Every structure is written in C-alpha cells, then in structure tokens.
Amino acid sequence: MTALPPGAIDCDLHPAPPSVSALLPYLEPHWADAAGHRGLHELETIAWPPNAPLSCRPDWRDGDRRPGSDPERLIGDAVEGFGTRYAILNCLYGAPMLYSEDMAAGFCRALNDWLRAEWLDRDPRLRASILVPPHAPELAAEEIERMAEDRRFVQVLLPVMGETPPGRRVNWPAYAAAERAGLPVAFHAGSAYRHPPTPVGWPSYLAEDYAAQATAFQSALTSLVAEGVFQKFPDLTVVFAESGVAWLPAHLWRLAKYWRGLRMEMPWVDRSPEEIVRERVRFTIQPFDAPEEPDAVARLFDHLGSDDLLLFATDYPHWQFDGMGALPEGLPADLVQRIAVDNPLSTYPRLEEGEP
Amino acid sequence: MTRHVVAPVSEFPPGTRRCVVLEGRRIALFNVGGRYFGLLDRCPHQGGPLSEGVLTGLVEAGTPGDYSFSRPGEILRCPWHGWEFDLATGRSRFDPRRHRTRAFRVTAEPAGDLRAETVPVRVEEDHVVVET
Ligand code: FES
Numbered sequence: 328m329t330a331l332p333p334g335a336i337d338c339d340l341h342p343a344p345p346s347v348s349a350l351l352p353y354l355e356p357h358w359a360d361a362a363g364h365r366g367l368h369e370l371e372t373i374a375w376p377p378n379a380p381l382s383c384r385p386d387w388r389d390g391d392r393r394p395g396s397d398p399e400r401l402i403g404d405a406v407e408g409f410g411t412r413y414a415i416l417n418c419l420y421g422a423p424m425l426y427s428e429d430m431a432a433g434f435c436r437a438l439n440d441w442l443r444a445e446w447l448d449r450d451p452r453l454r455a456s457i458l459v460p461p462h463a464p465e466l467a468a469e470e471i472e473r474m475a476e477d478r479r480f481v482q483v484l485l486p487v488m489g490e491t492p493p494g495r496r497v498n499w500p501a502y503a504a505a506e507r508a509g510l511p512v513a514f515h516a517g518s519a520y521r522h523p524p525t526p527v528g529w530p531s532y533l534a535e536d537y538a539a540q541a542t543a544f545q546s547a548l549t550s551l552v553a554e555g556v557f558q559k560f561p562d563l564t565v566v567f568a569e570s571g572v573a574w575l576p577a578h579l580w581r582l583a584k585y586w587r588g589l590r591m592e593m594p595w596v597d598r599s600p601e602e603i604v605r606e607r608v609r610f611t612i613q614p615f616d617a618p619e620e621p622d623a624v625a626r627l628f629d630h631l632g633s634d635d636l637l638l639f640a641t642d643y644p645h646w647q648f649d650g651m652g653a654l655p656e657g658l659p660a661d662l663v664q665r666i667a668v669d670n671p672l673s674t675y676p677r678l679e680e681g682e683p
Numbered sequence: 684m685t686r687h688v689v690a691p692v693s694e695f696p697p698g699t700r701r702c703v704v705l706e707g708r709r710i711a712l713f714n715v716g717g718r719y720f721g722l723l724d725r726c727p728h729q730g731g732p733l734s735e736g737v738l739t740g741l742v743e744a745g746t747p748g749d750y751s752f753s754r755p756g757e758i759l760r761c762p763w764h765g766w767e768f769d770l771a772t773g774r775s776r777f778d779p780r781r782h783r784t785r786a787f788r789v790t791a792e793p794a795g796d797l798r799a800e801t802v803p804v805r806v807e808e809d810h811v812v813v814e815t
C-alpha cells in the first residue's frame with residue numbers, strides 16, 4: 328500500500344445534510360416558509376442514490392443515515408483515518424440544481440452557511456467549496472463574493488454537467504468572481520440533469536451514468552479550452568473532481584490533433600491544449616481507473632506528462648477503494664509527496680494561510 | 684546555392700501559383716500581390732501537396748472574440764489536415780520551431796544577369812528566380 332506523507336490534503340470529501348429540514352434554520356424566511364408550504368421533499372440528485380454501493384463504502388455506512396451526514400463520522404473515518412492535515416468538503420446535495428434560479432441561489436446560501444456552522448466551525452482541519460447555482464452565473468458571482476470572505480472556503484463548486492457547456496460566455500461571471508477572489512473553480516462529477524448525461528441519450532443503469540461522467544469531463548474540458556476561458560481568466564485554476572484521469576491523455580491527443588488543423592476557428596487558443604491543461608487544470612485522484620499493475624500506472628503517468636496534475640482525494644464516503652488504498656500502488660515517494668501535499672497547496676493558496 | 688529561372692514575370696501574375704521540379708524536388712510557388720514565395724511541396728505532417736492548399740491570412744486573438752486578420756494570402760493551409768504554414772518562412776503556425784517545411788527565396792530579376800535553363804530568357808523582361 329502506498330503510504331501518505333505527513334501533511335497530506337484530502338481534496339474531495341462529501342458531506343451531506345441529514346435531511347432537507349436540517350437546512351431550515353439557515354434558509355431565509357421566505358424560502359423556509361416556502362419549503363414547508365410546498366412540502367419540499369429531499370433535494371437529492373439521482374447521481375448518487377443513497378443505497379447504491381458506490382455511494383458509500385460499507386465500513387463507512389451508518390445504518391440508514393444519509394452517507395456523509397455525520398460530521399463526527401467523516402472526521403473519524405477520513406480525516407483521522409488518513410491523518411490528513413486538511414480535508415476539502417464538496418457537498419453534492421442537489422439543491423443548487425433547482426430550476427428556479429432564485430430558489431437555487433437561496434438554497435446555496437443556506438447550504439454554505441450550514442457548512443460553515445456545522446462543519447467548518449467544528450474542526451480546524453475542514454475546508455469547503457462554495458456552492459452556487461450553476462445556471463445563474465450572476466447570482467453565483469454574488470454568492471462567491473459573500474462566502475469568499477471566509478478564508479476556509481477554498482474553491483467554487485459546479486457540476487460538470489450544467490445547463491450549457493461550461494466554457495460558454497454566459498457562465499463567465501462566476502469564473503470572473505472566482506478569479507477575483509483567488510478561488511479555483513471545481514467541476515465535480517454530477518449533472519443538473521437538464522440534458523441526458525450521455526451524448527447518445529438517457530441511460531438505463533447507474534453504471535452507465537457513472538461511466539459516462541468521463542465523457543462529460545472530456546466535453547467540459549474541450550469547451551473550457553475552446554471558448555478561451557483560460558485566456559480570458561489567466562489567474563483561474565480549474566479542478567476536475569471525481570473525474571477520473573485515465574481518459575485524459577487520449578483525449579488530449581485527440582483535442583490537440585484537431586486544434587492543429589482548426590486553431591484558426593478559436594485563435595485565442597494560442598498554444599496546444601495539452602500545454603494549457605497541464606498548466607491550468609488539476610484532477611482529484613479518486614476514482615483512479617488504471618489497472619492495478621504498477622507498470623500500467625507508470626505508463627499512465629508517463630502519458631500524463633506532468634507530476635503537477637493530480638490531487639490526493641479519498642472521495643469519502645464513495646466506495647472507490649478499500650482500506651487505506653487511496654493511492655495507486657507503486658508510485659515513487661516524490662510523486663506521492665507532490666500529489667498529497669505540494670500540488671494541493673499550490674492549487675489552493677488559501678491552505679497555506681494555515682488556521683484562520 | 685543554385686539559381687533557377689522558372690518563368691518570365693508576365694507568365695506568373697499575382698494571384699497565381701505553380702509547381703516546379705528543381706533538382707528532383709517539387710517546389711510550390713506563389714505570387715501573392717506581386718510578392719513571390721516558394722515552399723517545398725510536401726507537408727511535414729504526412730506529405731500533403733502544399734501547392735493545392737488554400738491561401739488565407741493570419742487569424743489571431745488576444746482574448747476570446749477579439750479576432751484580428753493580418754497578412755492576407757500569406758498563410759497556406761495544407762489541403763489534407765489544415766495545418767497552417769507561413770509562406771515566408773515555411774514554419775507551421777501551431778509549432779513554428781518543430782513543424783516546418785522548407786521555404787525558398789523567390790525573386791524577380793532582370794534578364795541581363797540570368798543564364799537560360801529550362802525556361803528561355805527573354806532580354807526585354809524580368810524573370811522569376813528560385814534559389815535552392
Ligand atoms: S499532410 Fe498536411 S496537414 Fe496533414
């Protein structure tokens with residue numbers, strides 16, 4: 328098993344509100360009242376059905392409680408369990424995807440305040456991503472400005488499948504606000520389900536949905552590159568969370584190949600997409616799809632062409648690996664140090680500020 | 684360096700192109716608004732015939748949406764996969780240092796200094812000369 332160095336930073340963990348009613352104290356009166364009147368039920372997305380094996384590792388389950396809903400369990404299982412210095416909470420509750428822009432924004436504000444009060448205030452090792460409505464970039468920008476004042480919020484979180492390809496200009500106000508605040512934007516596996524999660528239509532089975540996330544990340548990456556987000560926002564870092572990474576080299580080969588012959592259509596892409604991605608995009612390491620042979624893993628890293636790309640993550644409580652095996656076998660110690668400590672620190676400058 | 688007379692200027696007017704074989708190499712020649720350019724007629728990618736490519740300009744953008752178009756007619760797109768080459772240097776647009784084709788100096792010169800080769804030299808006009 329590949330051991331973690333001291334000071335490791337877990338860049339993807341998933342807290343969840345135990346139920347929608349846990350948010351009531353944090354909702355503005357209008358939305359709290361509406362939630363009651365409308366008989367609002369749970370705002371879970373279908374991406375991680377609570378009983379699916381993938382949604383929670385068996386030894387991290389807690390009876391019928393929603394996976395990730397108990398801070399003491401998350402801290403014990405993941406933060407203590409892996410001995411991490413910081414753990415970045417990416418809440419995947421479905422509220423940001425509510426169709427009403429105002430309601431989604433209202434629930435994001437409540438979720439962010441809930442994260443701060445129930446999680447960040449509880450343990451100095453916890454950090455969090457700011458939830459924003461993906462389809463309302465102006466409202467997202469307002470929320471980024473509001474939350475960025477608390478230095479324990481270290482990035483902005485969006486689902487990889489929103490309403491429009493993420494590079495489109497309509498989305499830029501959120502990126503501008505993130506860049507101003509010095510926050511990376513993370514695209515996490517998951518969908519607002521405004522369109523089928525596969526390019527060929529609606530799938531029948533969870534495995535299809537989950538495997539197709541990789542194609543969504545490919546399209547998102549292409550969109551961000553092609554639309555010029557990295558040129559427009561030169562100080563913005565993009566994180567792909569729970570994206571997998573084994574698909575990346577082959578996708579970049581393809582994208583770079585077509586860029587060579589078609590770059591005049593997107594002249595702002597003034598260097599190879601491979602170079603842009605290696606410099607500006609980071610990937611959390613779970614799920615790691617390569618076969619278990621160290622040889623195959625070494626070849627994959629060779630193809631990735633940079634030791635700066637990956638960020639350590641357990642993806643707690645999702646069941647991606649067993650025991651302590653969050654990192655692939657056979658990685659050299661200096662690469663492990665990069666993945667677990669150095670890369671997260673350079674991706675999230677706020678972590679260097681230490682305890683606020 | 685060898686100088687090859689390829690045509691009297693009157694037979695190679697602006698907006699035309701032609702292909703010549705010099706020392707066993709096919710060379711694509713272009714007259715763009717009165718300026719002459721020559722490239723080895725072989726794309727460094729997979730050997731596409733550059734002489735059949737579309738001439739365009741240099742499209743650039745400092746920021747998304749802010750297009751500029753300069754040097755009209757001086758950028759050649761390979762007919763096979765669209766790589767762009769600078770007519771003046773033979774360098775590709777996407778990776779000028781590593782991906783390039785050979786460029787040849789092409790000039791119009793008075794007949795007085797020229798020796799007839801494949802093309803008969805007419806004393807009364809200038810001729811297009813390729814240096815290899
Ligand atoms: S052969 Fe010229 S671009 Fe491929």
